[in-house]
Amino acid sequence: MATEERTKEILRELHHAVTNFEEEDAVKWAKIALEEGVDPFVATMDGLADGMIEAGEKYNRKEYFVPELLMCADALYAGLNLLKPAIEASGRKSEVKGSIVLGVVEGDVHDIGKNLVKLMFEVAGWTVYDLGKDVPLDKFVEEMIKTDSQVVGISALMTTSMLSMPEVVKRLREKNPKVRIMLGGAPLTPEVAEKYGADGYAKTAGTAVDEAIRLLKMLKEEEAKK
Numbered sequence: 001m002a003t004e005e006r007t008k009e010i011l012r013e014l015h016h017a018v019t020n021f022e023e024e025d026a027v028k029w030a031k032i033a034l035e036e037g038v039d040p041f042v043a044t045m046d047g048l049a050d051g052m053i054e055a056g057e058k059y060n061r062k063e064y065f066v067p068e069l070l071m072c073a074d075a076l077y078a079g080l081n082l083l084k085p086a087i088e089a090s091g092r093k094s095e096v097k098g099s100i101v102l103g104v105v106e107g108d109v110h111d112i113g114k115n116l117v118k119l120m121f122e123v124a125g126w127t128v129y130d131l132g133k134d135v136p137l138d139k140f141v142e143e144m145i146k147t148d149s150q151v152v153g154i155s156a157l158m159t160t161s162m163l164s165m166p167e168v169v170k171r172l173r174e175k176n177p178k179v180r181i182m183l184g185g186a187p188l189t190p191e192v193a194e195k196y197g198a199d200g201y202a203k204t205a206g207t208a209v210d211e212a213i214r215l216l217k218m219l220k221e222e223e224a225k226k
């Protein structure tokens with residue numbers, strides 16, 4: 001078991017591997033994280049994903065451009081490939097399980113966050129219908145009906161693409177008034193999610209499953225009252 005100091009060092013190296021697009025280092029430090037007993041989820045979120053956030057800051061400062069961001073994403077995925085099975089094996093199964101349709105809104109190709117959210121639902125034992133990125137609005141509705149899913153999770157990473165979220169929410173509700181809709185992505189807040197007519201919001205992949213469970217419990221309670 002790594003000491004607190006060593007854990008910090010490993011997280012720093014994972015972060016550094018992403019911001020410096022060092023795929024080999026991402027793999028090397030992911031292996032070390034596993035060997036030394038660092039929680040693979042912590043290694044993913046506080047190491048790899050945290051590095052991606054700094055890459056975004058570099059992009060803002062015009063130190064990085066799109067090609068650098070893509071290389072950072074490659075390094076993140078290289079590390080995640082190794083950590084993923086360990087996260088899956090870590091047995092974070094939730095008591096309440098359901099099915100969720102998940103996707104990134106139309107016009108938006110940012111899918112790293114959505115993929116982390118997907119991973120957490122899979123690990124919790126949920127059935128995930130992943131529509132991917134740049135998803136046409138009606139595809140969310142079609143998939144919800146086709147799969148009879150109780151929850152729909154929608155991601156947006158841009159202040160422009162998020163503007164289509166209220167329309168998706170509206171169309172989903174028209175077809176299924178009972179559906180529980182959760183929104184997420186960096187530009188979203190609980191207030192915006194509420195304003196857009198959604199039922200829930202989660203800031204991180206780590207809290208998304210709990211939020212979905214809360215929504216399912218509310219749904220069951222409402223149905224029991226009827």
Ligand code: B12
Pocket residue numbers: 049052053055056057059060066067069070073107108109110111112113114116117153154155156157158159160182183184185186187201202203204205206208
């Ligand atoms: C990586 C990145 C890219 C990569 C994406 C690679 C990929 N496969 O995803 C590439 C290089 C392709 C890219 C392209 C572009 N990008 Co970009 N990109 C980013 C960057 C740096 C990081 C995003 C990221 O991966 N974060 C890490 C993950 C782990 O965090 P996350 O996505 O927020 O997800 C977490 C939570 O939000 C939450 N969550 C996410 N989704 C969901 C869903 C649900 C249901 C729930 C509950 C929770 C949840 O859980 C996740 C895990 O904890 C951001 C900067 C930023 N600060 O966000 C810019 C950023 C989003 N990009 C931006 C821009 C402008 C672009 C481009 C237009 C650039 C260009 N000139 O071409 C294009 C857009 C193309 C398009 N049409 O979508 C802007 C958007 C500005 C705006 N309008 O809001 C940003 C904010 C950068 C900036 N400051 O200007 N980008």
